[in-house]
Amino acid sequence: MTRRGDETLNDLDERMRMSDPRFARGLDAGRPCPPREYRRGPDWALLAGAVALLTAGLVLPQGLMLAAGLVLAGIAAQFLTAPRRRAGRRARPH
Structure with missing residues (x-):
């Protein structure tokens, strides 16, 4: 070479x-x-925790727990579906 x-x-x-x-x-x-x-291990763990919090909010009539579970589930879904940017590269403005 x-x-x-x-x-x-x-x-x-x-x-x-x-x-x-x-x-x-x-x-x-x-x-x-x-x-x-x-590597999406932490993202799946966040989704599992959100589902557990959501279920607990449904079983126990706790609106705050239910809302927190919904918010965390949305965040976890965003992490799992969003394309990852490569390190050191900036997004170009449109």
């Missing part, structure tokens, strides 16, 4: 390590974990 190609690969490798160190460590070990964009 040419020297310029090596520099390009090294630059790409360094940017990957800075943007997602966990993925880079797994790639070095031969067992890569999913990239940050595909």
Whole structure:
């Protein structure tokens, strides 16, 4: 490979390590974990908590608990459906 190609690969490798160190460590070990964009564990946990709060608000006649469950369910749904932006990139104004 040419020297310029090596520099390009090294630059790409360094940017990957800075943007997602966990993925880079797994790639070095031969067992890569999913990239940050595909890790949705906390989002699902928030949705489960929202459903539990919503159910508790329905079973116990608690309007505040019901409203909090609805708000958290909306937030969790937004997290699960919104496309993730790549780190370091800004959204362009329209």
